[in-house]
Structure formats: C-alpha cells, structure tokens
Amino acid sequence: MSTDEPFHVPCMLAETLRMLEPQPGEVLIDMGVGLAGHASAILETTRPDGLGLLIDWDASMLALAEQRLGPYRDRVRLFDRNFTELAQIMVEAGVEYADLALLDAGVALPQLLDTERGLGFQGSSLAMSIAEPNDTRVADLINHAPETQLRSILAITQDKRRSKLIARAICRARRQKSIEASSELAEIIAAALSKTGRTSSRHPATAAMLAFRIFANQELDNLKAGVRAMAEALRPGRGRMVVLTYHSLEFRIVRDTIRDLARGHSVPPWLPEPAEARPLIRSLVKKPLKPSASEAATCRSCRLFAAQAV
Numbered sequence: 001m002s003t004d005e006p007f008h009v010p011c012m013l014a015e016t017l018r019m020l021e022p023q024p025g026e027v028l029i030d031m032g033v034g035l036a037g038h039a040s041a042i043l044e045t046t047r048p049d050g051l052g053l054l055i056d057w058d059a060s061m062l063a064l065a066e067q068r069l070g071p072y073r074d075r076v077r078l079f080d081r082n083f084t085e086l087a088q089i090m091v092e093a094g095v096e097y098a099d100l101a102l103l104d105a106g107v108a109l110p111q112l113l114d115t116e117r118g119l120g121f122q123g124s125s126l127a128m129s130i131a132e133p134n135d136t137r138v139a140d141l142i143n144h145a146p147e148t149q150l151r152s153i154l155a156i157t158q159d160k161r162r163s164k165l166i167a168r169a170i171c172r173a174r175r176q177k178s179i180e181a182s183s184e185l186a187e188i189i190a191a192a193l194s195k196t197g198r199t200s201s202r203h204p205a206t207a208a209m210l211a212f213r214i215f216a217n218q219e220l221d222n223l224k225a226g227v228r229a230m231a232e233a234l235r236p237g238r239g240r241m242v243v244l245t246y247h248s249l250e251f252r253i254v255r256d257t258i259r260d261l262a263r264g265h266s267v268p269p270w271l272p273e274p275a276e277a278r279p280l281i282r283s284l285v286k287k288p289l290k291p292s293a294s295e296a297a298t299c300r301s302c303r304l305f306a307a308q309a310v
Contacts, residue, residue: 010037011244011299015289016102017041019306020240026099028052029090029233031083031226034108036065042100043072052076053093055083057131061108082131084222086229097235103226104244105219105254109298119213121203123182128216138216142179147171156211156220156249165192166208182209210247220253227257231280234309241281243305251288254305258283262307281307 010016016038022028022045030039033054043052052075056062059080069076079089083103090096111119111130118125118138126139141153150167158166169192170179179185189205214220230241243258245251260266264277284306291299 009296010035010041010104011106011295011302012289012291012304013038013041015291015304016242016244017045019242019284019289019304020100020102022046022050022100024048024050026050027095027097027235028054028100028102029086029095029098029230030054031086031101031103031230032056032105033065033078034061034104034106035110036068038102038104039065039076040068040072042102043069043075046075046100050075051095053079053089053095053098055079055081055086055089057082058111059131061111064110082222084225084229086226086233090233097239098230098233099235099239101230101234101239101241102244103223103230103242105223105250106244106246106302107213118182121183121186121205121209126180126182126185128182128213130213130217138212139180141212141216142170142185143174153215154208154211156214157207158211162193162196162208165195168192185209185212214249220249223250223253224257227254228261231258231261231307231309234281236309239309240284241307241309245288245303245305246301251303255288258305258307279310282310283307 022042024046026046028042028046028050030052033039033056039052039054043050054065054076056065062078062080066078077093081089107119111117113120115122115124117123117129118127126142128138147167150170151163154163154166166189169188173179173188186205186209189208193204227243234241243254245254261280262282264279265274267274288303288305291302
C-alpha cells in the first residue's frame with residue numbers, strides 16, 4: 001500500500017485539530033496511532049521540531065502508520081505497546097509531559113477486514129485479538145466455556161433474553177462440530193436472534209460479536225486506564241487531550257472518567273467532596289461533539305471528548 005494513496009480519512013479531524021490547537025514544537029502522544037491520519041496532520045502543524053510518541057498495540061498497524069509518517073520520521077518514536085503503559089513509555093522516551101494527547105478508541109478498517117483475525121463477520125478464524133492475530137483465546141472460549149460464562153460475556157452488550165438465546169445456540173452448535181471461524185459464529189448468532197423478531201440495518205450479530213471482542217481484548221478496562229494515563233501525562237495548565245469513541249460503552253467509560261478526573265475524585269455527588277480531591281483536567285466541551293454531515297458513514301457514531309490540564 002503506497003503512502004500516497006488516500007487510504008484513510010480519520011474521523012472528526014477538523015474538530016480534533018480545533019480542540020487540540022497544536023503549535024510548533026509541541027509534544028504529541030497518540031495513544032492508538034492506527035493509520036496515522038490524525039497524527040500526520042498534527043505533526044504537520046507542530047513543525048519543525050514537534051515530537052510525536054506514537055503508540056499502537058497492533059504491530060501490523062504500526063508498520064502501516066510508519067509508511068504514512070515517512071516525512072516526519074526524524075520527529076517520531078513508535079511503540080508497539082498497549083497504551084496503558086504510557087507512563088513507562090514516557091520514561092523510556094525521556095519525555096516529562098505531553099502538550100497534546102489523542103486517543104482514538106476505534107478499530108481500524110484493515111483490522112476488521114483481516115479474515116485471520118476474525119474481528120469481522122467473514123473471518124476465517126476466531127482469534128478476535130487486536131494485538132496478536134494468532135491468539136486462540138476466543139476460539140477456546142466459544143467452544144469450551146460453560147453456558148453461564150457465555151451469557152455473562154454477552155451481557156456486556158445484550159439484554160438477558162438475547163444473552164440466553166445466543167449462549168444456548170452456541171452450545172447447541174458446538175456439540176455438532178467445533179466453531180472455527182467468526183463467519184460461523186455470526187451465522188449462529190443471527191439465527192438465534194431471528195427468533196426475537198427485531199430488525200435493524202446492522203448485521204444482527206454486531207452487538208454480540210462486539211461483546212466477545214471487548215472481553216478478549218479487555219477494551220473497557222484498558223480505555224478507562226488509558227484516559228487516566230493521558231490526563232496525568234499532560235503538561236500542567238496547558239496540555240490538551242482528545243478522545244474519540246464509537247459506541248455507547250466507550251462513551252460512558254470516557255464520559256465518566258473525564259468527569260471524575262475533572263472533579264478530582266469519584267465520590268458520588270450526594271456525599272461530601274473528599275479533602276484530598278485534586279482535579280487534573282477541565283472539559284473543553286459542554287457535550288461531546290458529533291461528526292458533521294460530510295463525514296464518512298463509518299464515522300457517524302463517533303463522539304469527541306476534549307479536555308485541558310489544570
């Protein structure tokens with residue numbers, strides 16, 4: 001894939017740049033660089049000496065990002081790591097604070113289309129791993145976990161009835177033969193949910209497959225830790241951060257984490273505020289921003305949160 005091809009248009013780029021207001025010489029930390037659409041635009045603005053610490057858990061995505069970032073190679077450092085390790089990454093890079101921090105929580109299209117990963121509905125495996133395509137954790141889970149455990153995982157995105165229907169269908173199918181691919185799993189889920197009589201423009205297995213992916217990659221726990229880590233990394237009084245979410249579970253995690261970081265504690269509002277409360281950030285938006293009508297269809301669910309260090 002040539003770096004000259006317009007193979008990736010990042011979601012809400014204009015809004016991201018407006019919220020971050022990148023300036024020449026500033027330090028950027030991109031927590032999930034993906035195809036580097038956001039990072040390349042920010043690094044262009046921070047010329048001539050703005051530094052970028054660019055992180056991605058997926059080594060193959062980092063390799064694609066490196067292609068796109070060729071013009072900035074002398075100003076970037078790439079880290080094939082989970083963004084929850086940000087504090088250690090900054091120590092290794094010799095960077096004390098970030099002026100700009102970005103976390104795009106979405107899964108990139110090449111990851112979804114990679115059949116060997118099994119993240120999509122046409123997958124040839126059941127790896128469902130963002131970081132390690134050969135991981136067999138979900139395959140083992142689907143084929144051997146008790147029905148009660150499957151229901152518990154499905155409850156991440158499904159109501160009780162749907163969780164029960166899907167879990168039972170999976171157990172029934174695996175007694176006939178091992179479930180080897182995400183395409184098989186999607187068919188089993190779709191058939192189970194056809195009994196509910198509900199229709200949607202989305203593939204009927206979307207939410208259930210998301211539950212297994214979230215579980216396999218610990219996505220919600222990682223997201224919460226990542227938002228806190230990036231807030232703690234900001235330059236006091238000046239650093240700015242943006243987080244992009246794509247579904248309601250991510251939205252709630254980010255909303256609640258930013259709220260607690262802005263309050264300096266997580267004590268419920270009906271209880272006295274703790275004396276040791278120490279706000280780290282302040283929100284830059286009253287409500288998360290939505291994409292404009294001109295954005296790609298894949299960006300419609302995107303919501304942008306922004307905050308600045310206090």
